[in-house]
Amino acid sequence: MTEVATEVAAQVIGAHAVPLGSYLIVGVILFTIGALGVLVRRNALTVLMSVEIMLNAVNLVFLAFARFHGGTQGHIVTFFVIAVAAAEAAVGLALCLGIFRHKRSVNIDEMSALRD
Amino acid sequence: MLPQIIFWLLAAGAIIASAMVVLPVGARNPLYGALSLVVSFFFVAGIFVLLLAHTMAVLQILVYAGAIMVLFIFVIMLLNLSPSELGEEKKTVAKGIGAAAALLIGAKLVTAVEASTKLPDPRPLSANFGTLDAIGDALFRDYLVPFELTGVLLLVAVIGAVILAKRSLS
Numbered sequence: 325m326t327e328v329a330t331e332v333a334a335q336v337i338g339a340h341a342v343p344l345g346s347y348l349i350v351g352v353i354l355f356t357i358g359a360l361g362v363l364v365r366r367n368a369l370t371v372l373m374s375v376e377i378m379l380n381a382v383n384l385v386f387l388a389f390a391r392f393h394g395g396t397q398g399h400i401v402t403f404f405v406i407a408v409a410a411a412e413a414a415v416g417l418a419l420c421l422g423i424f425r426h427k428r429s430v431n432i433d434e435m436s437a438l439r440d
Numbered sequence: 441m442l443p444q445i446i447f448w449l450l451a452a453g454a455i456i457a458s459a460m461v462v463l464p465v466g467a468r469n470p471l472y473g474a475l476s477l478v479v480s481f482f483f484v485a486g487i488f489v490l491l492l493a494h495t496m497a498v499l500q501i502l503v504y505a506g507a508i509m510v511l512f513i514f515v516i517m518l519l520n521l522s523p524s525e526l527g528e529e530k531k532t533v534a535k536g537i538g539a540a541a542a543l544l545i546g547a548k549l550v551t552a553v554e555a556s557t558k559l560p561d562p563r564p565l566s567a568n569f570g571t572l573d574a575i576g577d578a579l580f581r582d583y584l585v586p587f588e589l590t591g592v593l594l595l596v597a598v599i600g601a602v603i604l605a606k607r608s609l610s
Binding site: 341342343344345346347348349350352353354355356357358359360361363364365366367369370372373374376377380383384387388390391392393394396397399400402403404406407408409410411412413414415417418419420421422424425428429430431 | 443444447448451454455458459461462466467470473474477480481484487488490491492493495496499500503504507508511512515516518519521525526529530535538539541542543545546549550553554556559560561562563564565566569570574575578579583586590593594596597598600601602604605607
């Protein structure tokens with residue numbers, strides 16, 4: 325059943341349809357957008373979301389290489405990246421919440437002191 | 441031809457939706473940013489399906505769009521930030537340098553990808569490539585220890601998040 329489904333998908337999608345370079349370029353563009361967000365924006369929530377965009381771009385590149393290499397390792401790495409992203413988002417947002425209670429602001433320029 | 445059209449439509453959607461997070465539209469109002477990030481995740485999941493990574497596409501939607509974004513939107517609504525609390529976006533020299541550096545790295549990587557002539561053609565795939573069957577087999581046979589460690593990581597993250605978000609530590 326799965327064999328048939330994969331075969332049908334391969335025919336519909338086309339084995340040689342989109343070259344590897346196209347996937348890599350889209351990954352690079354998404355990564356650049358994320359990096360821009362981290363470097364330019366000063367709102368901690370937007371910075372965290374930009375980090376998620378960067379992680380997602382890296383996942384895309386891993387899966388593109390896995391597809392063209394024919395191995396499962398890229399999928400495994402993507403799995404772990406998604407798990408780490410979930411952990412990072414939970415801790416990062418909790419930090420945001422704690423800092424906002426303290427300083428009434430989520431501007432990362434104001435988060436420069438190690439104590440009160 | 442059709443796969444290429446689908447691919448570039450999905451790619452354009454993902455790029456535009458991601459840009460909305462970073463552009464002032466999303467940055468001035470984080471809720472707009474979070475919602476366009478969900479849209480971006482869905483487009484990228486579509487590209488994952490084109491790469492025959494069905495399991496990862498489903499996981500992407502379940503974990504990112506289902507769990508992480510709910511967390512983001514929950515926190516944004518909980519904070520209910522006013523423009524002054526968001527902090528004003530000043531244009532500084534450091535930011536200009538940062539933006540220029542990011543754009544330079546991006547442009548360099550794009551030209552490097554376009555200049556490379558040895559990108560491989562797709563290899564023949566096994567019949568169960570990208571299915572839950574193949575991923576689960578690799579995950580629980582070859583990568584069992586990292587998988588269990590991921591569980592520990594998530595437990596530590598949950599405990600850390602609860603402690604950090606509590607009002608007082610006493």
